[in-house]
Amino acid sequence: MSTRAEKVSIAVIGAGGVGSCFVTQLASLAKSRPSPKLSLIYLAIIDRALYHQDYAPIPFDNALEELDKFGFEPPSISNIIHFLSKAPDKVVVVDNTSSQAIAESYPAFLKSGISIITPNKKAFSGSKELWEDIFSSVGPQGQGPFVYHESSVGAGMPIISTLNDLVETGDRVTRIEGVFSGTMSFLFNSFAPINGEGGSWSANVMRAKQLGYTEPDPRDDLNGLDVARKLTILGRLAGMSIESPTAFPVQSLVPQELSGCTEFLDRLPEFDDRMDKERKEASKANKVVRFVGSLDLVAQKAKVGMEWFEKSHPIAGLEGSDNIISFHTERYGPLPLTIRGAGAGGDVTAMGVLGDLIKILRQI
């Protein structure tokens, strides 16, 4: 028989786009929520950390300013774990980084009784060993330590919780399909709109970069790996054994000739005819081309790449940089359960992280 925590300590690692939104949202939550009482005992960015040896709380309201003023060189990950494991109250670590090293330490955090919440895809889409190590280190359901990662797919949208609910209640998920990348969504919705002209592929990529929709190097979006990582996470949650995000067919939209060169964007127009041909052929079939990931859970197959859709299909009708994810299941029958909305952005991603925290607080 376990007892329920009256106080919970939070450690936040990373305060960039998502992390800074999260700290603001956390401050509001801590004020509005009487129980359990929350305190922030550790806050760090890449080159600066703030904590007190006696676990005295960092004030929520100006935490980032305090970090800036009083922060010092961050301890090693093993020293962070040691520090947090000695805390008087139960501890939840919120990893808002995209660090591989921290992701690889989740099992160590969990084994020290520390729960993990993160939007970081790395831990769940890396090696199968790491996945198994993480999920064999969590405590029994409802008791913790917990690991929650709603925002690792579709930001704050209820994708992972929905898939987990389907599986846990005994539905049989047969197929998952969708547009998992905000960048790819934006690019294809403008390159191959349902009505009208879409301009050249390279012009669309350049515009997306200018508007801040791509990674600093757009090849990090165009290579399809981000989508493959998200598909790996969903596939594993649905019970598929996926060795790694490169263990299934992933179509890269980076021309092989440009994969290593420094003048990628300058030379991209040379390859516009390839994408134009794809668009034209789809159009001849009265369809539009989109970049999708799909999991066939019956045949146990995953794939990422361009596919053609009827103009009336929800994937074809996507707007802006929205994601869309459909779950085909035995109970839902011929029409899938579909969720659509913003799948990227600081505030919505942080909201997914905060939602996970609330779920843990109900159980811890």
Added chain:
Amino acid sequence: MSTRAEKVSIAVIGAGGVGSCFVTQLASLAKSRPSPKLSLIYLAIIDRALYHQDYAPIPFDNALEELDKFGFEPPSISNIIHFLSKAPDKVVVVDNTSSQAIAESYPAFLKSGISIITPNKKAFSGSKELWEDIFSSVGPQGQGPFVYHESSVGAGMPIISTLNDLVETGDRVTRIEGVFSGTMSFLFNSFAPINGEGGSWSANVMRAKQLGYTEPDPRDDLNGLDVARKLTILGRLAGMSIESPTAFPVQSLVPQELSGCTEFLDRLPEFDDRMDKERKEASKANKVVRFVGSLDLVAQKAKVGMEWFEKSHPIAGLEGSDNIISFHTERYGPLPLTIRGAGAGGDVTAMGVLGDLIKILRQI
């Protein structure tokens, strides 16, 4: 400081379309879940109940057969509450009925420490007093007694949990809009399809009735009250003060001349021209007519009725008897978070109820 339950007792009231699916799903869950240990201590249908004075469990696997064989006249609601409140373990009541009397007893169940799960809309869309009485009777977050009612809107789809997450994490919901009735969805998708002809309104109503998509008396769908009830629930969860589901404009599609008559379906064709006119006018504007509910949370207004949508709008593109619900929020920005799928049916509704049970089991 509270302690965690090692055993939880379940009482199931109602074993019709949803309830019988639920009992089957519950049997699977109880087998696959090691902790807390579940037992069924009460099972009832309208004229028959089964329970043992010593709280001996009813076997999950052939519970309905046992009820059929050994059931006796059900006790009064106050006697059920008395019986359950003396149970040695924590108790969760699953109300799979649509009974007003049981709905009105939720506060009494909760005050006796008994948690409630239900797809029954009555309690949450009735008087404001009952709503307030229910939610002032639940225990502190994470401790219970709990009340969960995911399936009261959109069956098993994550509608209520998503709205609660948005509110609890501090997002500002500005507008909720959607098709909330599977019957209305089916009727309008076939009466005014995006492409092609739709036949007469009365022919569509008759076909829907034949296919089992309507209530025994289709007026119970066409009067819009079912949609108004769901809107009332979502509006209240989003913080709006709604007195009752008849306290805002609800368009009934039952011609006033036919509201009391016995030959409703026979006489419905006399009124086909009204609906045909609506369809034609929408069509002239290059739109289609749909039956929607909407909540404007800024202006604090709710309404239910026919509206016209561009053919590319997700509401226009709905298929079959699918529901679709969109949440417009400050954090999601110009494009809403949208959830679409089957919003009715025994198995998907029961799955929403079972999902609620799993959430309670993590906390109780």
